[in-house]
Amino acid sequence: MTDFEKQWQANYPEGVPRHMDYPDIAVHELVERAAQEFPGNIATIFMGGKLTYRQLLDQVYRFAAALVALGVKKGDRVGLMLPNCPQMVIAYYGVLKAGGVVVAFNPLYVEREIQHQITDSGTKVMVVLDLLSARIAKVREAAGLEKCIWTGIKDYLPFPLKQLYPVKAKKAGQLVTAPSGPGDYQFTALLKQYGPNPPSYTFTPAEDLCCLQYTGGTTGVSKGCMLTHRNMLVNATQVSSWTPEVRRGQERIMTILPLFHSYGMTCCLNLAVALSSSMVLMPRFIVEDVLKAIDKWKPSLFPGAPTMYIAINNHPDVKKYDLKSVRACLSGSAALPVDVQRKFQTITGGYLNEGYGLSEASPVTHANPLFGRSKPGSIGLPMPDTVSKIMDIEAGHTELPVGEAGELVLKGPQVMKGYWNRPDETEKTLREGWLYTGDIATMDEEGYTFIVDRKKEMIIAGGYNIYPREIEEVLFEHPKILEAAAIGIPDEYRGETVKIFVVLKPGEQATAEELVEYCKTKLAKYKVPKFVEFRSELPKTIVGKVLRRLLAEEEKKKRAEPA
Numbered sequence: 001m002t003d004f005e006k007q008w009q010a011n012y013p014e015g016v017p018r019h020m021d022y023p024d025i026a027v028h029e030l031v032e033r034a035a036q037e038f039p040g041n042i043a044t045i046f047m048g049g050k051l052t053y054r055q056l057l058d059q060v061y062r063f064a065a066a067l068v069a070l071g072v073k074k075g076d077r078v079g080l081m082l083p084n085c086p087q088m089v090i091a092y093y094g095v096l097k098a099g100g101v102v103v104a105f106n107p108l109y110v111e112r113e114i115q116h117q118i119t120d121s122g123t124k125v126m127v128v129l130d131l132l133s134a135r136i137a138k139v140r141e142a143a144g145l146e147k148c149i150w151t152g153i154k155d156y157l158p159f160p161l162k163q164l165y166p167v168k169a170k171k172a173g174q175l176v177t178a179p180s181g182p183g184d185y186q187f188t189a190l191l192k193q194y195g196p197n198p199p200s201y202t203f204t205p206a207e208d209l210c211c212l213q214y215t216g217g218t219t220g221v222s223k224g225c226m227l228t229h230r231n232m233l234v235n236a237t238q239v240s241s242w243t244p245e246v247r248r249g250q251e252r253i254m255t256i257l258p259l260f261h262s263y264g265m266t267c268c269l270n271l272a273v274a275l276s277s278s279m280v281l282m283p284r285f286i287v288e289d290v291l292k293a294i295d296k297w298k299p300s301l302f303p304g305a306p307t308m309y310i311a312i313n314n315h316p317d318v319k320k321y322d323l324k325s326v327r328a329c330l331s332g333s334a335a336l337p338v339d340v341q342r343k344f345q346t347i348t349g350g351y352l353n354e355g356y357g358l359s360e361a362s363p364v365t366h367a368n369p370l371f372g373r374s375k376p377g378s379i380g381l382p383m384p385d386t387v388s389k390i391m392d393i394e395a396g397h398t399e400l401p402v403g404e405a406g407e408l409v410l411k412g413p414q415v416m417k418g419y420w421n422r423p424d425e426t427e428k429t430l431r432e433g434w435l436y437t438g439d440i441a442t443m444d445e446e447g448y449t450f451i452v453d454r455k456k457e458m459i460i461a462g463g464y465n466i467y468p469r470e471i472e473e474v475l476f477e478h479p480k481i482l483e484a485a486a487i488g489i490p491d492e493y494r495g496e497t498v499k500i501f502v503v504l505k506p507g508e509q510a511t512a513e514e515l516v517e518y519c520k521t522k523l524a525k526y527k528v529p530k531f532v533e534f535r536s537e538l539p540k541t542i543v544g545k546v547l548r549r550l551l552a553e554e555e556k557k558k559r560a561e562p563a
Contacts, residue, residue: 011446012381013369015244020384022237022413026203026229027210027270028096030236031057034276038249043273044086045252045297046281049158051086053276056093061196063094063187068199070147070185072125074099077212079118079126079145080260081105081136083283086156087187088259089269091127091149096229099201102211103224104260108524111138113222118143121212121224121420127151127187130178137179150178151187153283205229212420213262215359215465222470224420225359227262235362235414236270238383243301243328243370251277254299254326256285256308257463262363263332267303287311291321298325302350305333305463306340307494309352313343326350328370332357333463334495335451338376354379356451360435362414366449378448379441386412390443396436405452408441409434457548459488461496464526468548471498471529474522478515480508483538485546486529489555499531501538501551510534 012018034041035057043056051059072078078100082088095102103121105114107129114135117123126145128136130152136145154165169175178186210232212224240246253272257264272279280297282290285308294302309331312318329344329352336354344352351370356379357363365388368380382388388410392398400406415435418426429436438458442450459466468486475484483503488496504510512532519528539547 011369011373011448013242013244013372015371016241016369017384020237020241022230022234024205024230025233026096026205026208027232028060028093030233030270030273031060031093034273038276041249041276042278044089044279044281046086047157047161049086049156049161051156056090058196059090059191060093060097061198062191062194063090064097064198065194065196066185066190067094067098067100067125069194070125072098072100074201075101075209076125077101077103077121077123079103079105079121079123079128081107081109081114081126081128081132082151082260083107083129083153084255084259084264084281085153085283086281087127087151089279089281090191091187092259092265092269093273094198096210097198099199101209104211104213104265106258106260106524107132108526109135110522110524111135112522113524115139115143116222117214117224118145120222121214125149129153130176131174133176133179147183147185148179149185149187149190152176152178155188203229205233209417211265213265213359223422223425225262226417226420227362228417231362231414231416232266232270233274234385234412235266235364235383236274238385238414239267239271239330239364239367240274241384242330242367245327245371246275246301249276251275251301252297252299252325253277253279254282254290254294254302254304255279256282256290257303257305261463262359263303263357263463266362266364267330267332271301271303285311287315288317291315291318291323294323294326295321300325300327302326302329304329304331305495306331306336307334307462309336309340309344310493313340313347318347323348324350329353330355330364330367330370332364334460335377341376356380356449358437358439360416360429360437361410361412362416365410365412365414368448375444375448378444378450380449381447382410382449383412383414386410386414388443388449390441391436393440396431402445403442405440405442408437408439408449408451410437411435457487459486459496459498461488461491461498461526462494466498466527471500471519471523471527474519475500475502475515477522478518480504480510481515482506483546485538485548485551487548487552487555489531489552490559491530497531498527498529499533499555500529501533501535503535503538 035053039054044051078095125147127149210229255268326348327350353368355367366379368374390400390406471486482505491497
């Protein structure tokens, strides 16, 4: 029996096709289909306000027409720096309808990170939340950003919240006026100015880019994964098939995962639209707000991260809310503790299983069957039409036997074309059609895969990917620091959190608080170290490379010792 055949044994979920036919369409055509089949269905629910699919399509068309009028051509990159809100949904599909390529920006990014992504992608037009205007202003000229389309949370709030928002924002010190100079435009004004007359382009889904999804790397340099329309549509279809009981036009998806991240983009945004279903949009995770939203809007699907399920499990008033509408949850971004899984399933009565993915694969590649056999600690089985195997770590040329740890590699129609303008990095990651994930894993005799380590030494905190090298480079800019290393250490709530080890220059003095405050000015909040340890030297290889893994092992041993 071949390794491929091992993965399609009797454990494969009943009702899930092993091989699928995927529609040969562009991603934005999902909205057109939904509006044609279910025009009155609710597409988005945001703070109580709703848009039907008929209304959504009208606004997508208007925004696409506006972008073309502003000079966006087929293949141009358009940035979106927005939280989960209706504007993000409209802009995403509007950019694609206009022939553009979506470049999603994390709203938590600081100036340095924003500028790199703008310049690397060649983004000339961005849709930005007005609250972020100060950060954009600092990099706009240097990054070559020509046009900004501004929008605010209040723009899609229902009455009376829309009228109350300015008062509340002023009290919170968050009342801002978006810039109105040359190259500045207002989102809602553009929708009123341009009719629903978008361009008509011919798309080749397997070749035309849908988005550049930025991810880090072993070097710490953020890279754009080139994901085609076919990559993204295939992955949404694969995820949909994994839950064979989904009802087209009848589901509601709890949309807390950020839509600027590939996980939320596929498992919330594109999945919902592919199913002509509703998104309950929430701009940030506040556990009490989530509980209230589930109780009120009755979502049936809840993709998330372990930190979300942990917070819900441990909320003191969780029993006051009706969470029984939740039927299925796919957990990703970090390992799902078995106790968390069991407790959440008891509370909701639904299924919560762990999956796996990476931006380079749109992102989902594996999952435990939601209504089939699940193995605790496993990432499950490959998605339809996806094959994986375990290769030797050193060269990546030899396939390893069952139970032996090696690098997880995979192949499937959701795998990216490569990294934007980085042929050397692409060649290292994509070899003979196989995606080398950088994660160390084992596979059992039934095809279930278990992640045992991270070759890339990536830190995952609260669902966000953090790369040690990026933190270290910021620390090296500090005038008092001689050497630095960053690792992830266990955190009950976030999964992992950042700890740094620092060697100061001779004669220098610094405090942990000082270095943390410094990092806050240079890094997004979730990347800022929570712990600092000063050392006289760091462990290194014979060629001078810092041994982060040894630091992690020392930390693990220290934590295991009795107090």
